[in-house]
Amino acid sequence: xxxxxxxxxxxxxxxxxxxxxxxxxxxxxxxxxxxxxxxxxxxxxxxxxxxxxxxxxxxxxxxxxxxxxxxxxxxxxxxxxxxxxxxxxxxxxxxxxxxxxxxxxxxxxxxxxxxxxxxxxxxxxxxxxxxxxxxxxxxxxxxxxxxxxxxxxxxxxxxxxxxxxxxxxxxxxxxxxxxxxxxxxxxxxxxxxxxxxxxxxxxxxxxxxxxxxxxxxxxxxxxxxxxxxxxxxxxxxxxxxxxxxxxxxxxxxxxxxxxxxxxxxxxxxxxxxxxxxxxxxxxxxxxxxxxxxxxxxxxxxxxxxxxxxxxxxxxxxxxxxxxxxxxxxxxxxxxxxxxxxxxxxxxxxxxxxxxxxxxxxxxxxxxx
Numbered sequence: 001x002x003x004x005x006x007x008x009x010x011x012x013x014x015x016x017x018x019x020x021x022x023x024x025x026x027x028x029x030x031x032x033x034x035x036x037x038x039x040x041x042x043x044x045x046x047x048x049x050x051x052x053x054x055x056x057x058x059x060x061x062x063x064x065x066x067x068x069x070x071x072x073x074x075x076x077x078x079x080x081x082x083x084x085x086x087x088x089x090x091x092x093x094x095x096x097x098x099x100x101x102x103x104x105x106x107x108x109x110x111x112x113x114x115x116x117x118x119x120x121x122x123x124x125x126x127x128x129x130x131x132x133x134x135x136x137x138x139x140x141x142x143x144x145x146x147x148x149x150x151x152x153x154x155x156x157x158x159x160x161x162x163x164x165x166x167x168x169x170x171x172x173x174x175x176x177x178x179x180x181x182x183x184x185x186x187x188x189x190x191x192x193x194x195x196x197x198x199x200x201x202x203x204x205x206x207x208x209x210x211x212x213x214x215x216x217x218x219x220x221x222x223x224x225x226x227x228x229x230x231x232x233x234x235x236x237x238x239x240x241x242x243x244x245x246x247x248x249x250x251x252x253x254x255x256x257x258x259x260x261x262x263x264x265x266x267x268x269x270x271x272x273x274x275x276x277x278x279x280x281x282x283x284x285x286x287x288x289x290x291x292x293x294x295x296x297x298x299x300x301x302x303x304x305x306x307x308x309x310x311x312x313x314x315x316x317x318x319x320x321x322x323x324x325x326x327x328x329x330x331x332x333x334x335x336x337x338x339x340x341x342x343x344x345x346x347x348x349x350x351x352x353x354x355x356x357x358x359x360x361x362x363x364x365x366x367x368x
Contacts, residue, residue, distance in 0.1 A: 006362055007037045007085060009112070012093040014046035014059065017196065017228070017252060019169070019277045020119040023147075024093045025049035026172045030353035036362070039085065041078065043094065048254050050175060056081060071101075079109045087112040089142070089360055093119070099128040099137070106137045113142035115359070120274040121151055121296045127159065134159045143359060147275040150296040165359060168300070169275045170352035171344060176284045180261040190222040190248070191323070192263040192287075194256055194278045195270070197229030204229075205237045207269040210319040212241035216327060221264065224248045226256050260285040265308075265326050265333070269319065273297040283307055283344045288336035290322045307336050307343040 008031055012024040024040070031038040032052025040051050045059030061077060063070050082090070090112045096102040106114065116138055118126045127134045138144055144164045146152040152166045191211075195202040204225055211223050223246060225234070231249050238247040253259065260266065266282040268291035276297035279289050283301070289308035291298040292315075304310040309326060312318040326333050345351075357363075 005035065005037060006089070006360075007039070007087045009039045009041055009082065009085070009087045009090045010093065011041045011090060012043070013095070014042045014044040015040065015051055015055075016046040016048040019274065020093045020095075020117065022049055022277060023117075023119070023169050024091075025051045026170050026175075026349055027091075027353065027356060028052040029172065030170070030349050030356075034353070034357070039087070041081070043074075075105070075109060082109065082111050089113050089115060091115045091117065093117050095120075095125040096127070096137075097125070099130070099133050102128075103133065103137050106141075113360075116141050116144045118144065118146045118151055118155060121148075121154070121272050123151065123154060123158070127155070131159060135161070138163075145359070148296050148300060151274070167355050167359070168347055168352060169277050169280070170349040171277070171280045171284050171347045172349045173284055174349075176257050176281060179255045179257040180285055182255055182258045184258040184262055186262065188220065188222045190224045190263055191216065191265050191267055192224045192226070192259055192282075193267050193269065194226045194260075196227050196252075197225075197234070200229075201271050202227070203269045203271055204234055206316055207267060207319075208234065208237045208243065208247060209241060210269070210316050211246075211267075211323065212238075212243045213316075213320045214323045214327075216323060217243050217246050219327065221327065222246045222248060224250060224259060224263070226250050226253050226259060228252045257281065257285055260287050263287050265290055267319070267323065268292060268298060270294055271314075276301060279308075280344050280347050283340040286337060286340045288326070288333065288340050290319070290326060292319065301344070301347075303339075303343065305332060305336065307339045309336075 010024050010028055012021050015021055015025050028038050028040050029052040038053030041056040043058050045057055058074050061074050090110050138161055145167050147169050149166050152164050155164050193207055197204050238244040260282050266287055266289045272295045279301045282289050293299055293310045293313045302308040302310050309322045311322045
C-alpha cells in the first residue's frame with residue numbers, strides 16, 4: 001500500500017517581517033520537502049519570505065473599510081476552503097486579539113486537528129485573559145505549541161491546559177548560507193541590531209544610549225539597525241547622544257543575513273523575547289552576539305563567553321561593558337565567533353521539522 005499523502009494548512013498573518021511568520025515559512029519549506037501537501041493561508045497581504053507549497057492570500061479580499069461584512073466574507077471563504085481541501089492538520093501561527101472571533105474560528109471554522117502556537121512570553125497576544133474563554137478556544141485543540149519551556153509553564157499554570165508542548169523555532173541554514181553570499185558594500189565596520197520597533201519591545205533607544213557610552217564610536221565602529229518603526233524618535237536619540245553620524249537606520253531588509261555576516265557582532269537589547277530568532281540567525285552567519293538575559297529566549301541560545309555574552313537583564317552599564325569587552329578582547333571575540341555556527345545546529349530546520357512530524361505522528365517521507 002502507498003504511504004498516505006498528508007495535507008496541512010498553515011495559517012498566519014502574513015509571510016513577511018515577523019518571527020512567527022518566519023517560522024511558518026520555514027516549516028512550509030520543510031513539510032513540502034518531505035512530501036506533505038502544504039497550504040499557506042495568510043490574513044494580510046505581505047510575502048517576502050521563501051515558502052513551500054501553495055499560497056492562499058486572504059489579504060487580497062480585504063477592502064479599505066475592513067468592516068464586519070468584509071470580515072465575514074473572508075471567514076466564509078476560509079471555512080469553504082478548509083472544507084473543500086479536507087486537511088489532516090491546521091497549524092495556526094497568528095496572534096489572537098479578538099477572543100469572540102477566535103472562538104468562532106476555532107469551534108466552527110477549523111475542521112481538522114488543530115495546533116495553536118504561542119510565540120511570545122506576553123501570552124495575552126495569543127490567549128484571552130478570561131480563563132474559560134481560553135479553555136474553550138484551546139482546550140479541544142490537538143496541541144498547543146510554545147517556543148520555550150518558560151512559556152509552556154506559564155500557559156499550563158494560568159489556564160490549566162494539558163495539551164501543551166515546547167518546540168523551538170527552526171533556523172533555515174541553507175537559506176542563510178545562500179543569502180550571506182549576496183554582495184554588500186559598506187565602507188565602515190559596524191555592529192548590528194534587528195527587529196521591529198513600533199512598540200519599543202526591542203528598546204533600540206536604550207541600545208543607542210549604551211552604544212554612545214561605549215568605546216565603539218571613538219574607534220569608528222558604527223551601529224546598523226534593521227527594522228521598521230518610529231525612525232524620527234531613534235534619530236532624535238542619536239542626535240541627543242551625539243552619535244548621529246554613526247547610527248544607520250536602514251529599515252526592513254528582505255535579506256538581513258548579508259548584513260549579519262559582515263557585522264562584528266549583534267546586540268539584543270529587548271525588554272522581553274519569545275525565542276529571539278535573530279540570535280540564532282546571527283550565530284548561523286558566524287557572527288557572535290551580545291544580549292540582555294531577558295525573558296525568555298537568550299539564555300536558551302547563548303552560552304556566555306562561548307558563542308556570545310549574556311548581560312545582566314536591563315543593565316545599560318553592563319551592556320556597554322559587554323560591547324567594550326567584545327571590541328577589546330580579541331581572543332574572547334574570536335573564540336565566540338569560532339563556536340557560533342556549531343552552537344546552533346540543534347535548531348536546524350531538519351531537527352525542528354522532525355519534532356513537528358513526531359508531534360503529528362507523521363512518518364518521514366522524502367519527496368521524489
